[in-house]
Amino acid sequence: MAAKSRKDVIPLIKDIASGIYNRILKKKSPELESPLRSLNNVKYDQKDGYFELLGKKKVRALTAASVKTFAQTLRMMSLSKDLVEKDDIASKREAYYISKNWAEARFKEQPESDTVMDDIEAMLMVNREQLGFIPEEKGGEIAGKLIVIDRDPDTGKELKIDCTKFGSGAYSIPISVEHLKFETNAKFILAIETAGMFQRLVKHNYWKKANCILVSMGGVPTRACRRFIRRLSESKKLPVYVFTDGDPYGFANIYRTLKVGSGNAAHINEFFCVPNAQFIGITPQDIIEYKLPSHPLKDVDIKRLKDALKNDPFIKHHREWQKALKQMAQMKVRAEQQALAKWGLNYVIEKYLPQKLKDPKKWLP
Amino acid sequence: MSKEENTNKPIAHELAKKQREISVAEFFEKNRHLLGFDNKRKALLTTVKEAVDNALDACEEAKVFPEINVQIIDMSTKPEIKKEIDEGQTTLVTEEVKKETIIAKQDRFRIIVEDNGPGIVKKQIPNIFARLLYGSKFHTMKQSRGQQGIGISAAALYGQLTTGKPVKIISKISPKHSAHYYELIIDTGKNEPKIVKEKEMDWNKDHGTKVEIDLEGTYQAGGQSVDRFLKQTAIANPHATIIYTTPEAKQIIFPRAVEEMPKEPKEIKPHPYGVELGRLIKMLHSTKARSVHGFLMSDFSRVGSGTAHEICKNASILPDTKPQQVTREMAEKLEQGIKKTKIMNPPTDCISPIGAEALEKGLKKEIKAEFYAAITRPPAVYRGNPFIIEAGVAYGGEQELEGQIKLLRYANRVPLLYQQGACAVTKSVVNTNWRSYGLSQSRSALPVGPCTIVLHIASVWVPFTSESKEAIAHYPEIIKEIKLALQDCGRKLASYVKKKRRIVAEGKKRDYIETYIPHVADALKQLLKLKEVDEEKIKKLLKELLEKQRGKLDQIKVDASDFDESLALEGGDEDGSKE
Numbered sequence: 026m027a028a029k030s031r032k033d034v035i036p037l038i039k040d041i042a043s044g045i046y047n048r049i050l051k052k053k054s055p056e057l058e059s060p061l062r063s064l065n066n067v068k069y070d071q072k073d074g075y076f077e078l079l080g081k082k083k084v085r086a087l088t089a090a091s092v093k094t095f096a097q098t099l100r101m102m103s104l105s106k107d108l109v110e111k112d113d114i115a116s117k118r119e120a121y122y123i124s125k126n127w128a129e130a131r132f133k134e135q136p137e138s139d140t141v142m143d144d145i146e147a148m149l150m151v152n153r154e155q156l157g158f159i160p161e162e163k164g165g166e167i168a169g170k171l172i173v174i175d176r177d178p179d180t181g182k183e184l185k186i187d188c189t190k191f192g193s194g195a196y197s198i199p200i201s202v203e204h205l206k207f208e209t210n211a212k213f214i215l216a217i218e219t220a221g222m223f224q225r226l227v228k229h230n231y232w233k234k235a236n237c238i239l240v241s242m243g244g245v246p247t248r249a250c251r252r253f254i255r256r257l258s259e260s261k262k263l264p265v266y267v268f269t270d271g272d273p274y275g276f277a278n279i280y281r282t283l284k285v286g287s288g289n290a291a292h293i294n295e296f297f298c299v300p301n302a303q304f305i306g307i308t309p310q311d312i313i314e315y316k317l318p319s320h321p322l323k324d325v326d327i328k329r330l331k332d333a334l335k336n337d338p339f340i341k342h343h344r345e346w347q348k349a350l351k352q353m354a355q356m357k358v359r360a361e362q363q364a365l366a367k368w369g370l371n372y373v374i375e376k377y378l379p380q381k382l383k384d385p386k387k388w389l390p
Numbered sequence: 391m392s393k394e395e396n397t398n399k400p401i402a403h404e405l406a407k408k409q410r411e412i413s414v415a416e417f418f419e420k421n422r423h424l425l426g427f428d429n430k431r432k433a434l435l436t437t438v439k440e441a442v443d444n445a446l447d448a449c450e451e452a453k454v455f456p457e458i459n460v461q462i463i464d465m466s467t468k469p470e471i472k473k474e475i476d477e478g479q480t481t482l483v484t485e486e487v488k489k490e491t492i493i494a495k496q497d498r499f500r501i502i503v504e505d506n507g508p509g510i511v512k513k514q515i516p517n518i519f520a521r522l523l524y525g526s527k528f529h530t531m532k533q534s535r536g537q538q539g540i541g542i543s544a545a546a547l548y549g550q551l552t553t554g555k556p557v558k559i560i561s562k563i564s565p566k567h568s569a570h571y572y573e574l575i576i577d578t579g580k581n582e583p584k585i586v587k588e589k590e591m592d593w594n595k596d597h598g599t600k601v602e603i604d605l606e607g608t609y610q611a612g613g614q615s616v617d618r619f620l621k622q623t624a625i626a627n628p629h630a631t632i633i634y635t636t637p638e639a640k641q642i643i644f645p646r647a648v649e650e651m652p653k654e655p656k657e658i659k660p661h662p663y664g665v666e667l668g669r670l671i672k673m674l675h676s677t678k679a680r681s682v683h684g685f686l687m688s689d690f691s692r693v694g695s696g697t698a699h700e701i702c703k704n705a706s707i708l709p710d711t712k713p714q715q716v717t718r719e720m721a722e723k724l725e726q727g728i729k730k731t732k733i734m735n736p737p738t739d740c741i742s743p744i745g746a747e748a749l750e751k752g753l754k755k756e757i758k759a760e761f762y763a764a765i766t767r768p769p770a771v772y773r774g775n776p777f778i779i780e781a782g783v784a785y786g787g788e789q790e791l792e793g794q795i796k797l798l799r800y801a802n803r804v805p806l807l808y809q810q811g812a813c814a815v816t817k818s819v820v821n822t823n824w825r826s827y828g829l830s831q832s833r834s835a836l837p838v839g840p841c842t843i844v845l846h847i848a849s850v851w852v853p854f855t856s857e858s859k860e861a862i863a864h865y866p867e868i869i870k871e872i873k874l875a876l877q878d879c880g881r882k883l884a885s886y887v888k889k890k891r892r893i894v895a896e897g898k899k900r901d902y903i904e905t906y907i908p909h910v911a912d913a914l915k916q917l918l919k920l921k922e923v924d925e926e927k928i929k930k931l932l933k934e935l936l937e938k939q940r941g942k943l944d945q946i947k948v949d950a951s952d953f954d955e956s957l958a959l960e961g962g963d964e965d966g967s968k969e
Contacts, residue, residue, distance in 0.1 A: 042917035049931050054939060055910075087936060089899040096906040099913035106917060130909040 031109050034156060037149045038102050045099075057085040057098055059148035064288035069338035074300025075285045076338065078292060083144075094141065096130045101141050108157030116159050117142065147292040152248075154201055164198030164249030166223065166241040169232030171257070174206040175199070188238070193228060195241065202253045209238065209261050213382075214254060216240045216302070218269035218279055222362045222373070231374050235382075238263070246283050248290070251297045254283070258301060265299050266382065271307030271317070272359035273326050276350065276389075277333035277340060280304050285339050304389040305381045309353040312360045315377070318367055319358035330354055343390050416578050418522060418544060419551060425544045426808075426858040430497055431614075433548055434607030435807065436858075438462070438616050440541035441503035441601055442623060443804055446630060447535050448507030448599065453651055456630040457506045462609065462616060464637040465498035498553065499607045499637065504600040509563035512570045519546050519557050519601065520574040520583030533655035533741050533850050535804050545603055547576050552606035556586045561599040569593035609637045614807040620644065621756055622798050622805035626744055626846060628752035647751045653742045658850065659691040661736040662701070662728040664774025671721045674713045682716065682724070683709035692734045704730040738769030738776045741848050744803060749782045749844065757842055759784035761890075763882040764844070767875045772867040777849035779868070781875035783883050786890075789840035795829065797836060799862070800846040806860055813861035815845045818872040827880035828887030843879070845872060900940060907932045 045055040060066065061083050067076035085095040104123060108115055115123065121138040124131045132138040146153050153159070167173070171188040173196065185208075188196045199205075215237050217223045223241035226232070232239050238257070242250055258265050267283060269275030284302040286294025312319055322330070330350055333340045340346045353359070365373045381387060418425065426436035442458060449456035510518060522543045546557035562569035573587035611617055620634050624644035629651055632644040665673070679685035686698040693701070702709040705727025707720055716724065744752070749764040764782035771777070789796075799806040799815045810816050816836070824830075824837035831837040853863040862868065911928040914920060920928075 038917065042914055046914055046918055046920075046928070049914075049928055049935070052931060052935060052938075054935055055932075087903055087932065087939065089902055092903045092906045096909035096913065099910055099917065103913045103916040127909065129905045 031112075031155050031157070034109055034149065034151055035106060037151070038106050041148065042099070042102065054086055055095075057095055057148070058082045059085075059144045060292060062143060062147055062289045062291060064336050064338070067288050067291045067294075067338060069285060069342050071342060073295075075294040075298040076288065076291050077294070078147075093130065097124070097127070097132065097138075097141050098145060100124070100127055100130055101138070102145055105145065105156040105158070109155075114154075114157050114159050116161050117153075118161055120158055143290065146290075150292050152293050152296070159200050160247065160249075162247050163243070164200060164202070164247050164253065165243060166195035166197055166220075167238065167253075168195045168223075168227045169238035170209055170211040170236060171238045172208040174208065176204065189232075193224075195223075195227065198247075198249050198253045200249050202249055202256060205253070205256070207257050207261055209257075209263070210236075211238045211261075211263065212236045214238045214240060214258055214263050214265045215378075216242055216246070216254060216265060216267045216283060217362075218242055218244065218275055219362055222268070225370070226374065229371060229374055231378070234374070235378070242279065242283070245279050248293070248297050251283055251286075251299060254302075255297070255299045258299060265302040266305045266388075267302050268306055268362065268378075269304075270359070270361045271309060271312055271353075272322075272361075273329040273333060273350070273353070275307075276304070276346070277329060277337055281333075281337065281339050303385075305387075306377070307360055307362060307364075308387065308389060309349050309356060310387070312356065312358065315365065315368070317360040317364040319356075319360045319364070322353070322357050322359055326359060327354070345389050349389055416581075418547060419578055422544075422548060422551075424857050425541075426860070427544070427548050430606055430608040431610055432808070433552075433605060434462070434499060434501070434609060435614060435616050435619055436541075437501050437545040437548065437603055437605060437607070438503065439619060439804070440545050441501065441603075442620070442632075443535040444542055445503060445505035445507060445599070446623075446627060446803070449505055449630075450652060450654070452508035452597075453654070454506055454508075455646060455651065456627070457633075458630060459502075459504040459633045459635075460616075460620065461500075461502040461504075461635040462637045463500040463502070464609070465500050465604065466496050497606050497608050498604065499609065500602060500604050502600065502602045504598065506595070506598045509597045509599055510559075510561045511563060512561075515559055515561060515570060515572050516574055516583035516585060519543055519559055519572070520576045522547070522576070522581055532657040533802055533848055535802050542601070543576065545605075546574070547578070549603040549605040550575050553604045555604040558602040559599065560591070560593055562593050562595060562597050565596045569595075617642070619805055619807055622800070622807075623803075625752040625756045625798065625844065626749070626800045626803045626805065628744075628748050628755065645755070647755045648748045650748070652744065652748075655742040655850075656737075656740045658737060658740040659689060661692060661771075661774035661776075662686070662690050662731075662733055663771075664736075664851075665690075665725075665728075667721060667725050670725055671716075671718065674716050674721060677713050679713055681710045682707055682713055685713045691736050697731065697733055701727045701731045703727075735771045736774060736776045738778070740850055741769060741776055741778050743778045743780050743848050744846055746780065746782075749780055749846070753782050753784045753842070753844065757784040757787070757789070759787035759789060759840075759842070761785040761883070761886045763879055763886075765875060765878045765882075767871055767878075770867060770871045772853070772865045775849055775851045775853075777847055777852075777868065777871070779871040779875045780844075780846040780848070781872075781879045782844035782846075783879045784842040784844075785883055785886065786840050789842065791840050792838070794836040794838055795841040795843055798842060798844045800844070801852040801854070801859070801862060802848055803846070804859075806862075808858070809855070809860040812855055814864045814869050815847075815862055815872060817864065818869050818876060819843060819845070822873060822876045822880065824880065827884040828891075829883075841883070843876070845875070847872075896940070900936065903936060904933065907936075 045057070048055045059082065060078050061081040066079045066081040068079055069076055085091040085098060087095065104120065117139055118135060120142065121132055121135040124138055142153055142158055145156060167188050168191060169188055173186040173188065175184045175186060176182065177184050186196060217226070217239065220241050220243055223239060226239055240250070240254060254265060257263065267280050269279050283299050285300065286298040290297065311317065330353060334347060334350055340350065365377050427433045438460060442460065445458045446456050520543060549555060549557060556573040556575045559572045559574070560569050568590045569592065571589045571591045572585065575584050575586055577584050617636065620632055621644065624630070624632055628647040631646045634642045634644070636642065673689055674685065677685045677689055679688050683698045683702060686693045686701055687695060699709060705723045707724060707727070743766050746764040746766045750762050753762050753764065762784050764780065767779045769776050769778050797810065797816065797819055799810070799813060806813065820834055820836060829837040829839040829841060847862060847868065853865060855861045855863050907929055910932065911925045914928055915925040
């Protein structure tokens with residue numbers, strides 16, 4: 026995928042459009058097929074390391090239930106073709122506003138247009154950036170022993186960005202990361218769930234002490250963040266450790282998406298996953314061993330936990346994860362990263378992380 | 391005898407001086423409400439109703455398509471003239487007008503009803519119009535509108551009592567005869583007609599009768615009005631043409647819609663089950679038969695020799711007893727004997743229903759709806775009286791969506807406008823579950839929806855709850871038949887309502903899908919850089935595909951081809967008549 030240039034998308038779009046046109050000319054009912062983007066349409070193979078699509082499809086046709094989406098998909102494809110031809114881009118939100126010109130075919134809310142956009146991606150097996158659409162969300166933040174080599178947008182000259190020199194701030198991962206190159210002598214990458222924990226580690230120059238690169242994911246990592254970590258770890262042969270809250274969301278949403286991708290964007294998981302990531306905490310066992318202050322699981326946590334055990338191919342593949350989730354289900358509690366502050370503000374730097382990193386037996390796959 | 395008793399005659403003698411026969415006319419004078427003259431508004435309606443009933447009955451007996459002309463003229467003093475009279479400024483009024491209106495009159499109407507019926511022979515005119523309880527219909531067992539021979543003469547009497555004016559009649563029996571003109575008043579003491587004026591005259595008509603009554607009344611449209619009565623009459627009598635001129639001088643024509651006269655009802659003898667003791671005794675005394683056995687056979691329907699013997703056996707009476715010698719006790723035994731004997735139901739050819747087809751036509755011409763259905767039940771019997779129930783529905787169209795359905799009740803083709811709440815028909819409609827037929831309905835209430843329900847009972851003797859003939863009595867046999875008729879109509883209505891809902895839903899879906907066809911075409915045009923013609927072709931092909939895919943859309947027939955707005959001005963905007 027990375028190899029495909031943006032222009033390659035145009036023939037793909039045209040193929041589908043002329044397929045529909047020809048069907049209509051032959052007086053056959055036109056249809057648009059795209060892969061079903063959900064967890065129950067993916068399989069997990071540890072050798073490949075990411076969620077792969079199965080064959081389930083969804084079909085849009087001239088029925089009352091799907092005709093609107095059918096028309097919207099074609100309109101969105103037409104918009105994409107325009108953008109690529111003019112070498113322009115539109116943010117997801119801008120695309121939503123453009124649809125307001127489409128009379129009855131306009132989108133009511135942005136999630137509708139996002140869904141159609143994702144369907145087109147999956148249908149063409151391309152990334153939305155190739156279609157000319159970009160997300161608004163930030164890609165995540167970097168601090169530590171890394172030099173990112175980017176280009177000046179005006180001159181095209183190389184720009185070296187030293188991620189040790191942002192002081193108490195950080196380097197923002199750009200939306201598109203394919204052109205970036207890296208220089209580093211760090212030993213590992215530490216991906217952190219919360220901005221709060223990231224700030225603490227930056228403040229105390231943890232990266233200097235541990236000789237590592239810190240990434241703030243800010244919840245479920247964006248595609249750019251996943252792709253950045255993947256490229257960095259692959260090109261520099263660095264291990265990736267993941268540090269999240271000890272709750273079902275941290276395990277099954279944040280960590281799992283980073284490692285093997287999501288059901289929703291399964292068509293691009295191959296490129297947007299980090300198969301060598303390892304989970305270092307906070308595990309349910311940590312809550313017991315570190316005597317962490319905890320909160321009772323909310324209904325939504327319990328639902329997520331049961332759902333992961335029942336439907337998530339990744340969790341179902343790894344017995345260790347099943348054990349951990351079942352343990353949490355029994356304990357009926359969760360704990361946040363910052364709960365470690367109970368033992369002192371720098372306990373996480375001085376004790377917890379060094380201990381965990383030393384002992385791979387306490388990690389989860 | 392004591393002295394005292396001698397001087398004072400028994401008090402009974404004094405009382406006896408005051409005791410005398412009360413004539414029906416005198417009785418009516420004091421009890422006008424019993425015959426439908428309770429108030430001025432109702433009096434106007436009742437008078438029109440009695441005259442129209444008689445006109446229709448007469449035409450049908452003569453087998454001519456009724457053409458009835460109803461005219462109501464407002465005779466009240468004009469407000470501006472009344473003011474002048476009241477203020478004594480009569481100078482602007484001509485002598486003629488002054489004579490007529492020197493006393494300002496209010497709520498005065500003249501009702502003129504003219505028919506093309508067979509006319510009335512000269513000798514009978516005074517009795518029919520100026521004598522109460524005189525008529526041909528009371529003594530026969532035959533389906534007719536009038537039953538008691540009291541209606542038109544009561545109306546004439548009411549007019550006489552309120553205005554002092556005589557009833558005026560013109561009648562002609564054939565083109566060869568000249569017309570007779572009468573002005574009559576009723577001698578209320580004797581219940582006898584008094585002729586005020588009589589003459590022969592020319593009348594530009596082959597045959598027919600015209601009656602003119604002046605009376606005190608009030609005219610008000612809507613609810614229980616003359617307008618409503620005539621419209622409903624037109625629905626149940628599609629073989630009649632009625633031309634109606636309102637007090638506002640607006641002319642409404644209810645045209646004839648069928649080319650067949652109703653089947654002539656046959657006269658029948660009473661059925662033994664329907665005869666009560668008093669009537670039995672009277673019949674025994676007036677019969678020409680020489681034995682009870684013969685009497686049973688000749689004076690009743692469905693009694694043959696065998697049945698007559700069985701009745702006598704069950705009554706322990708010798709079959710050859712002379713009818714005149716039957717005592718009251720024996721008559722009672724005879725009544726018991728009749729009850730114990732199984733007797734075949736009365737013949738039903740004596741009833742003439744409107745007919746489902748004609749009723750539907752009547753509805754179609756007077757109510758702008760989109761679906762019509764009517765049914766006629768097979769004949770049934772209550773207390774030895776045969777009857778037939780008919781029901782009809784008119785659904786949708788321009789009828790009011792909210793609000794209760796309109797219930798039109800008829801007895802022998804005559805609309806019943808009053809006492810809806812007390813009527814067996816209303817009870818049956820309320821007790822039918824209309825929700826399963828596509829109308830909404832709250833508990834113990836009439837259903838709600840854009841619908842008119844018609845119910846007709848035809849019988850040689852319609853059981854009314856009172857003399858003013860406004861509500862049907864609650865006989866279980868009648869209620870059962872009404873319910874079956876309503877359910878039958880209800881099922882037809884339900885299948886239509888469901889079909890309509892389905893088609894409306896399908897139409898909406900199709901419209902929805904079609905909305906997006908131009909978007910598909912436009913997007914493809916942009917994607918493939920197509921020409922306008924190609925875009926149009928895509929639209930056309932997609933519409934064809936849609937048609938092929940979803941099948942042809944059934945067109946809902948608005949089944950109102952017979953409805954003519956200009957001919958039925960009193961259209962669907964009336965409120966339901968409520969008590």
